[in-house]
Amino acid sequence: MSFIRTGIDRSGGSGLALPAAIRREGSRLVRAGFIPLVDASVLIVAAEFGFAAREGIELSLVKDVSWANIRDRLAFRQFDVAHMLAPMPVASALGLGSNPSPVIAPFSLGRGGNAITLSVQLYRRMRAKAGLTGHESALLNAKALKLVIEDMREKGESLPVLGMTYPFSSHNYELRYWLAAAGIHPDHDVKLVVVPPPMTSDALSAGAIDGFCVGAPWNMVAVERGVGRIVAVKEDIWPSSPEKVIGTRPEWAEQNPETLSRLIVALDRAAAWCDTPDNRSELAHALAEQRYIDAPVEIVHRVLLGKFTTDPDGTERTVPEYFSFHRDSANFPWVSQAQWIFSQMVRWGQTTYAPAIAAHAGSAFRPDLYRNALGSRSDIPQDDMRIEGGAMDDGFIDGAIFDAQDIPAYLQRFDIQTSRGLGSA
Amino acid sequence: MKTALSIMIFDENRIRASIIEEGLREAGHDQVVVLHDIVGLARQIELTSPDVIVIDIETPNRDMLEHLFQLTRSVRKPIAMFVDRSDTSSIEAAVEAGVSAYVVDGLKKERVKPILDMAVSRFKAFSRLQQELADARSALEERKIIERAKGILMKSRKLSEDEAYALLRQTAMNEKKKLADIAQSIVMAAAILGS
Numbered sequence: 314m315s316f317i318r319t320g321i322d323r324s325g326g327s328g329l330a331l332p333a334a335i336r337r338e339g340s341r342l343v344r345a346g347f348i349p350l351v352d353a354s355v356l357i358v359a360a361e362f363g364f365a366a367r368e369g370i371e372l373s374l375v376k377d378v379s380w381a382n383i384r385d386r387l388a389f390r391q392f393d394v395a396h397m398l399a400p401m402p403v404a405s406a407l408g409l410g411s412n413p414s415p416v417i418a419p420f421s422l423g424r425g426g427n428a429i430t431l432s433v434q435l436y437r438r439m440r441a442k443a444g445l446t447g448h449e450s451a452l453l454n455a456k457a458l459k460l461v462i463e464d465m466r467e468k469g470e471s472l473p474v475l476g477m478t479y480p481f482s483s484h485n486y487e488l489r490y491w492l493a494a495a496g497i498h499p500d501h502d503v504k505l506v507v508v509p510p511p512m513t514s515d516a517l518s519a520g521a522i523d524g525f526c527v528g529a530p531w532n533m534v535a536v537e538r539g540v541g542r543i544v545a546v547k548e549d550i551w552p553s554s555p556e557k558v559i560g561t562r563p564e565w566a567e568q569n570p571e572t573l574s575r576l577i578v579a580l581d582r583a584a585a586w587c588d589t590p591d592n593r594s595e596l597a598h599a600l601a602e603q604r605y606i607d608a609p610v611e612i613v614h615r616v617l618l619g620k621f622t623t624d625p626d627g628t629e630r631t632v633p634e635y636f637s638f639h640r641d642s643a644n645f646p647w648v649s650q651a652q653w654i655f656s657q658m659v660r661w662g663q664t665t666y667a668p669a670i671a672a673h674a675g676s677a678f679r680p681d682l683y684r685n686a687l688g689s690r691s692d693i694p695q696d697d698m699r700i701e702g703g704a705m706d707d708g709f710i711d712g713a714i715f716d717a718q719d720i721p722a723y724l725q726r727f728d729i730q731t732s733r734g735l736g737s738a
Numbered sequence: 739m740k741t742a743l744s745i746m747i748f749d750e751n752r753i754r755a756s757i758i759e760e761g762l763r764e765a766g767h768d769q770v771v772v773l774h775d776i777v778g779l780a781r782q783i784e785l786t787s788p789d790v791i792v793i794d795i796e797t798p799n800r801d802m803l804e805h806l807f808q809l810t811r812s813v814r815k816p817i818a819m820f821v822d823r824s825d826t827s828s829i830e831a832a833v834e835a836g837v838s839a840y841v842v843d844g845l846k847k848e849r850v851k852p853i854l855d856m857a858v859s860r861f862k863a864f865s866r867l868q869q870e871l872a873d874a875r876s877a878l879e880e881r882k883i884i885e886r887a888k889g890i891l892m893k894s895r896k897l898s899e900d901e902a903y904a905l906l907r908q909t910a911m912n913e914k915k916k917l918a919d920i921a922q923s924i925v926m927a928a929a930i931l932g933s
Contacts, residue, residue: 380801
């Protein structure tokens with residue numbers, strides 16, 4: 314696909330850039346892979362605005378095109394660290410996927426950024442069927458979708474095809490969570506497929522898919538192109554839901570403890586910078602550049618501010634915390650969140666539950682390394698685990714509460730899940 | 739006796755795919771399927787159940803393949819490879835060439851390695867060709883720029899074509915620069931000065 318170009322270094326034969334090949338003695342070169350998405354901001358800012366250099370780190374960013382490439386190039390030592398989907402280290406720990414080699418996550422890249430977009434045709438049908446006004450909650454939108462799916466079934470039409478980004482992604486689990494909260498079975502009532510984020514609005518406009526769940530800025534891009542209608546954002550499903558992390562190989566972390574600590578400090582400063590409202594315009598300009606996201610700066614800026622246009626008619630919605638890069642311990646790798654990810658893998662048949670497996674899944678997130686680098690600061694949580702979804706402004710869309718101490722009890726409350734052994738991803 | 743390996747090539751670049759296919763057939767592999775489009779890929783994988791899938795790593799559609807593998811509950815679990823997991827330089831060569839592969843777990847390395855090595859070398863040969871083409875194109879561009887600079891000099895300095903070219907060449911020599919660079923500066927200066 315020619316429209317995703319990796320323009321950083323074309324000296325190699327392929328369009329994919331090669332990271333700096335030689336590690337100089339004593340220098341602290343860190344090679345980092347990333348996918349062009351707004352949630353790579355902290356990593357990009359650390360390199361672009363001198364936060365890494367200030368810690369004595371030469372952060373060499375390499376743009377890539379697929380999560381599978383990111384995983385493999387980290388595993389095969391082409392990268393030292395990488396921008397990853399939070400479920401990827403958990404999947405690796407459990408030996409899931411086609412190249413599971415150990416990955417740990419010592420730093421979370423913040424919250425937010427995802428949304429669910431449906432085609433304007435599908436939304437129009439939901440509107441007619443359920444009498445939507447355009448200002449309904451994410452849950453009511455999902456319930457309207459359920460009515461339309463029932464109608465489609467009765468009329469013998471083919472069921473909606475929805476895109477997400479990767480089998481082990483927050484998008485997969487959020488989309489499934491949203492559907493299931495309204496009684497839609499993600500395995501039986503819709504068809505889930507993988508669509509690379511930059512292709513989502515093309516796929517939607519060509520009718521290849523009827524909706525998708527991806528990160529910013531691609532939802533807004535689909536709305537701007539007049540083909541999509543945003544029906545839910547991540548905050549509607551679960552505000553704290555883990556998104557992207559910095560992943561690294563355990564052996565690299567062990568061999569380079571000082572470099573990793575410095576990198577975490579640099580990322581922490583960069584994250585604070587990203588969260589400062591005055592910096593958002595400058596951030597948008599940097600991200601929009603071709604070597605990073607390569608999207609219109611105006612859209613990236615509005616996404617960062619959480620100022621959405623949800624449909625092609627110009628309906629506005631503001632989500633003030635659409636991106637939290639730093640505040641409220643957004644970078645803390647909660648072990649309870651790794652275990653929530655594990656619970657979703659069990660719910661959707663990607664793995665089975667056993668207490669030992671749950672503990673192993675949790676060990677992919679490394680708050681100890683995070684604390685090690687940043688010391689005892691008042692905003693750094695003292696516990697590795699917490700009850701997820703319990704806080705007033707941090708609930709799940711269906712009101713569930715996740716206690717990592719009792720995953721089987723948590724899973725029992727869900728009527729909709731993939732039956733074990735028959736599952737799909 | 740070993741059964742023949744079934745090989746699938748997934749590459750949106752048709753020319754490159756056919757170069758690899760040819761190489762595989764020359765090496766005696768006759769069970770080769772070539773796919774250019776993600777549409778129908780799932781069905782093809784189901785039908786041919788390949789032992790090896792050679793894939794262009796520049797395609798973001800790799801993630802879709804990962805999803806397909808996750809969906810199939812088959813024992814023949816494919817694993818991702820860059821030629822040889824233990825050999826850093828061969829991994830680098832594969833990434834640089836832009837090729838990766840999925841190989842059915844349990845397949846002997848000796849059987850797969852020649853296939854992957856061949857894919858890497860053909861991917862490389864293909865990008866060399868592309869580079870040559872790009873060079874040829876830029877040579878053509880350079881000639882065009884030089885022609886324009888000559889025209890500007892002829893007009894503004896009232897020179898003949900030969901004199902204009904000699905002046906360009908002399909300036910390039912004096913400045914220790916490429917002829918095309920001098921020509922480029924002249925064209926740019928003329929555009930700015932509006933002459």
